[in-house]
Amino acid sequence: MIVKTHATRERLSHKQPSARQARRLTRPNARRLAGKLLCLSLLPLVLAGCKHGGEGTAVAGWSLVNPEQRHPILVTQEPAHLNLRIASGSQGLSPSQRAEVMQFTGHYRAGDAGNSRLVISAPSGSSNEMAAMAAVDEVRDLLLNGGFNESAIAVEAYSSEGHAPAPVRISYMRFVAEGPTCGRDWSENLGVSHANTGHPNFGCAGQQNLAAMIANPADLLGPRSSSPRYGERRDQIMDKWTKGEITGAEKSDDERARVEK
Numbered sequence: 001m002i003v004k005t006h007a008t009r010e011r012l013s014h015k016q017p018s019a020r021q022a023r024r025l026t027r028p029n030a031r032r033l034a035g036k037l038l039c040l041s042l043l044p045l046v047l048a049g050c051k052h053g054g055e056g057t058a059v060a061g062w063s064l065v066n067p068e069q070r071h072p073i074l075v076t077q078e079p080a081h082l083n084l085r086i087a088s089g090s091q092g093l094s095p096s097q098r099a100e101v102m103q104f105t106g107h108y109r110a111g112d113a114g115n116s117r118l119v120i121s122a123p124s125g126s127s128n129e130m131a132a133m134a135a136v137d138e139v140r141d142l143l144l145n146g147g148f149n150e151s152a153i154a155v156e157a158y159s160s161e162g163h164a165p166a167p168v169r170i171s172y173m174r175f176v177a178e179g180p181t182c183g184r185d186w187s188e189n190l191g192v193s194h195a196n197t198g199h200p201n202f203g204c205a206g207q208q209n210l211a212a213m214i215a216n217p218a219d220l221l222g223p224r225s226s227s228p229r230y231g232e233r234r235d236q237i238m239d240k241w242t243k244g245e246i247t248g249a250e251k252s253d254d255e256r257a258r259v260e261k
Helices: 006-013 019-050 095-112 129-145 204-213 231-243
Strands: 074-084 118-124 153-159 168-178
Touching: 074 095, 095 129, 095 168, 118 129, 129 153, 129 168, 168 204
Parallel strands: 118 153
Antiparallel strands: 074 168, 118 168
């Protein structure tokens, strides 16, 4: 006969639960865990439903927020021409034509020097062929006397396709900046911006104005090459430094600071 004392009953009441009781105890935890997983799985859908359109142009999964990337300036090349009408009995260029040549080549030197060569085209087979050749020689002399290098000048002939007087052409390839087209995309409400990004037309006007005002569109493609250094003064300073002499320039009394006590 086994007598269960109070201590024995207390030990029995604290024994491990059965498997069925363990399953009953873990069911609420499992339901809570399943609810958390469900909420996490639905979170991307909720965020996608709150996404606002018109955040900018997307390229390869990235949103372009830089106006220079969203509204790029297109830089292309196109020919620039100057036609000189040469009469059959003329002996060269007139004073007004010389002025036109200098003005045209001045634009070339200011904006597109080094980007292409100046091409002087003379007509072949026209009634003014001899006068045109004399004009071409005069144009070439004007350019060489104006500081142009011979490698930057090319002379060629073209067919006039007839016996009528044909012009002498001076041409070169110049860079042209074409700005973006603005004001067409108003798909986004400017009063509300959930993404806190610029609207589709943001920065477009600035890019368009820059394309219209830039003097040399080739500067948008890369920096210019530096000019040769002035070496005479540098050679003098290095010679004095080698001899241990003072390299600073002499100053007059008027250039010196005086402190009177």
